[in-house]
Amino acid sequence: MNFKKDSLYAHPVESPEGFQFDSAVTAVFPDMIQRSVPGYRSIISAIGLLAGRFAQANSLCYDLGCSLGAATLAMRHQIEAHDCRIIAVDNSEAMIERFKKILANDTSPIEVETRCEDIRDTRLENASVVVLNFTLQFIPIEDRSEFLRNIYQALLPGGILILSEKLKFDDPRQQQLQTEMHHAFKKAQGYSDLEISQKRTALENVLIPETFSCHQQRLLKAGFNSAEVWFQYFNFASIIALK
Numbered sequence: 001m002n003f004k005k006d007s008l009y010a011h012p013v014e015s016p017e018g019f020q021f022d023s024a025v026t027a028v029f030p031d032m033i034q035r036s037v038p039g040y041r042s043i044i045s046a047i048g049l050l051a052g053r054f055a056q057a058n059s060l061c062y063d064l065g066c067s068l069g070a071a072t073l074a075m076r077h078q079i080e081a082h083d084c085r086i087i088a089v090d091n092s093e094a095m096i097e098r099f100k101k102i103l104a105n106d107t108s109p110i111e112v113e114t115r116c117e118d119i120r121d122t123r124l125e126n127a128s129v130v131v132l133n134f135t136l137q138f139i140p141i142e143d144r145s146e147f148l149r150n151i152y153q154a155l156l157p158g159g160i161l162i163l164s165e166k167l168k169f170d171d172p173r174q175q176q177l178q179t180e181m182h183h184a185f186k187k188a189q190g191y192s193d194l195e196i197s198q199k200r201t202a203l204e205n206v207l208i209p210e211t212f213s214c215h216q217q218r219l220l221k222a223g224f225n226s227a228e229v230w231f232q233y234f235n236f237a238s239i240i241a242l243k
């Protein structure tokens with residue numbers, strides 16, 4: 001499965017607005033996300049460990065906004081509970097078609113069902129683990145509360161939601177510092193100033209970050225007993241919410 005190096009924004013793009021998870025992004029996605037999201041590999045590994053700890057027998061584990069299924073594969077190779085199935089959902093046809101090819105070369109007794117549909121519409125039930133790994137940030141803010149309530153209601157007692165997001169900060173100095181350090185991370189990963197600037201324009205009004213406090217309040221209001229950060233690297237964090 002040969003993926004390419006991300007150079008989508010290496011040259012001036014006429015109208016970079018309106019980032020989409022299309023076939024061009026899919027072709028470079030593993031490189032793009034690893035060089036753009038600080039700590040991504042660590043988060044994926046930990047999702048596998050958490051699934052191993054929380055997956056319940058005869059239940060479903062969901063990877064919502066699965067992309068190429070990195071979190072699904074991590075869960076698949078850590079879950080020991082009997083009769084667990086993983087449901088991997090993404091509304092990008094390019095991502096799901098490519099993920100199906102990856103799955104064809106992956107062996108595990110745990111069944112994976114892929115769905116190419118909007119996560120807001122997908123059927124959620126009998127869940128012990130739900131993963132939103134850098135996905136909620138692409139859902140309109142006005143839809144996030146109902147969506148998280150639906151996830152909460154689909155979770156079994158003792159279930160877990162793993163929510164990873166790009167964060168924003170109320171304090172202007174923190175916001176500026178965290179953004180600068182994220183850009184320093186990207187430069188250290190080999191991205192040029194032009195690539196960083198054009199990708200930022202592309203994501204404007206597409207990736208909508210919120211503060212941790214906002215995520216925590218929304219999760220508690222949805223019914224979760226607790227919601228705490230387990231990992232953070234500059235303005236990228238992952239939250240564990242418990243039912």
Ligand SMILES: Nc1ncnc2c1ncn2[C@@H]1O[C@H](C[S@+](CC[C@H]([NH3+])C(=O)[O-])CC(=O)[O-])[C@@H](O)[C@H]1O
Nearest residue numbers: 021065066067070090091092118119133134135138
């Ligand atoms: N409404 C929606 N319905 C379904 N899918 C959606 C929707 N909106 C966005 N997506 C999908 O959510 C994914 C976001 S990427 C997730 C990374 C992955 N979780 C990973 O752990 O590698 C994060 C990033 O690239 O920063 C894309 O595949 C979109 O098609």
Ligand SMILES: O=C(O)C(=O)Cc1ccccc1
Nearest residue numbers: 032033036037166199203207
């Ligand atoms: O937030 C950013 O600047 C990113 O580049 C995150 C990202 C990574 C991969 C696809 C879309 C957004």
